[in-house]
Amino acid sequence: MRTLTKDTTNKVGELVILMGWVHVRRDHGKLIFIDLCDRWGMVQVVFTPANKELLASADKLRSEWVVEIRGNVKSRPKGMENLELPTGSIEIEAEELQILNESQTPPFALDTDGYEIGEDNRLKYRYLDLRRERLKKNLILRDKVIAFMRDFLHQRDFIEVETPILTKSTPEGARDYVVPARVYPGKFYALPQSPQQYKQLLMVAGIERYFQIARCFRDEDTRGDRQPEFTQLDLEVSFAKQEDILAITEELYLSLVRTLFPEKKLTLDSKGRIPVMTYKDVMEKYGTDKPDIRKNKNDREELAFLFVVDFPAFEWKETDPSISSGQGKGRWDSTHHPFTKPRVESVEQFWQEFKEKPGQMLADQYDFVLNGYEIAMAFRHMAALPRELTAWS
Numbered sequence: 001m002r003t004l005t006k007d008t009t010n011k012v013g014e015l016v017i018l019m020g021w022v023h024v025r026r027d028h029g030k031l032i033f034i035d036l037c038d039r040w041g042m043v044q045v046v047f048t049p050a051n052k053e054l055l056a057s058a059d060k061l062r063s064e065w066v067v068e069i070r071g072n073v074k075s076r077p078k079g080m081e082n083l084e085l086p087t088g089s090i091e092i093e094a095e096e097l098q099i100l101n102e103s104q105t106p107p108f109a110l111d112t113d114g115y116e117i118g119e120d121n122r123l124k125y126r127y128l129d130l131r132r133e134r135l136k137k138n139l140i141l142r143d144k145v146i147a148f149m150r151d152f153l154h155q156r157d158f159i160e161v162e163t164p165i166l167t168k169s170t171p172e173g174a175r176d177y178v179v180p181a182r183v184y185p186g187k188f189y190a191l192p193q194s195p196q197q198y199k200q201l202l203m204v205a206g207i208e209r210y211f212q213i214a215r216c217f218r219d220e221d222t223r224g225d226r227q228p229e230f231t232q233l234d235l236e237v238s239f240a241k242q243e244d245i246l247a248i249t250e251e252l253y254l255s256l257v258r259t260l261f262p263e264k265k266l267t268l269d270s271k272g273r274i275p276v277m278t279y280k281d282v283m284e285k286y287g288t289d290k291p292d293i294r295k296n297k298n299d300r301e302e303l304a305f306l307f308v309v310d311f312p313a314f315e316w317k318e319t320d321p322s323i324s325s326g327q328g329k330g331r332w333d334s335t336h337h338p339f340t341k342p343r344v345e346s347v348e349q350f351w352q353e354f355k356e357k358p359g360q361m362l363a364d365q366y367d368f369v370l371n372g373y374e375i376a377m378a379f380r381h382m383a384a385l386p387r388e389l390t391a392w393s
Helices: 005-010 050-058 117-124 133-154 197-205 240-258 279-285 348-357 388-391
Strands: 016-028 032-036 042-047 066-073 088-102 178-180 188-192 209-217 230-238 276-278 306-308 315-318 330-334 364-372 373-379
Touching: 005 016, 005 032, 005 042, 016 042, 016 088, 032 050, 042 050, 050 279, 050 388, 117 188, 133 209, 133 240, 178 373, 197 209, 197 230, 240 306, 240 373, 276 279, 279 306
Parallel strands: 042 088, 276 306
Antiparallel strands: 016 032, 016 066, 032 042, 066 088, 178 188, 209 230, 306 364, 315 330, 364 373
């Protein structure tokens, strides 16, 4: 049975079978050393003159060749340990070597962080680029983050539900990707920009607490914080108020950072909580609704989360650009969408405030900001649409 490189330190004196990639071959004359890599790490293998045929085979090895090695695990001689390597206290004395696959010389070095290589070239050979230690760590860390989120939400009675990928086109913030429907000529499916409608139907169905690690697709220009295909943590909760959602979001992200990123420094308020500011206050103080509130904006280890609440429910949209007056020909439109709940307790209060000061009405909506980037948003839906609002709309 194959032994992983990370387990070799517990098998001193035993015969093991290793499989992986040749990272480096070093020829010391009578001895040949290779560093053998697998996903879990690296271990040194030594070929000795005791088996000349084996030594000759090892002499042919080159970087990135795939091999199977059978050998004995031995402690390294005193003073020759490699303290920078988790397996640096041992080495494998090879007894058998099988070359599983040879490799051409890679188009670029794989033992660097890769920043010095052009992105187009790295993407062309992505399967090689992903062998890079930095990128492997990123994938492993991403997996840990998703596993943490799943465990956290399952412990709080959330149910993970996968919603359909082939769906109907609906108005969203970007253009849809469309897929021809073979059995319905002339008709198309759309790939979801978010699971919005399906998760609301799950609430109607009585699921109450839903989450999904959701794939989303948006046909828009790629930017630093935008790409056509991405993954998001999607949540929906029934019978919850804004403070309930803020609380679970805060607990999730603070727990995640403290567990998986203990080296990070959190910027919190005097009570050890994520700060909360109103939309009005952040606009007056910072001139943006997604401010970077880090104490030291050059510190890559500092994380400054912020909840921005009390967004305007309505904004004035002019329908005739030839009218310069701020209250010319136009209408009051929903800032987010028509089903976001205004912060009122009754239809009567809604009508009174809308007639008197529509621009000052607030929405039950918040944004979640990290170091100057919006990383999440949430809002409360109207539980019902009264006749008065139906007539008004």
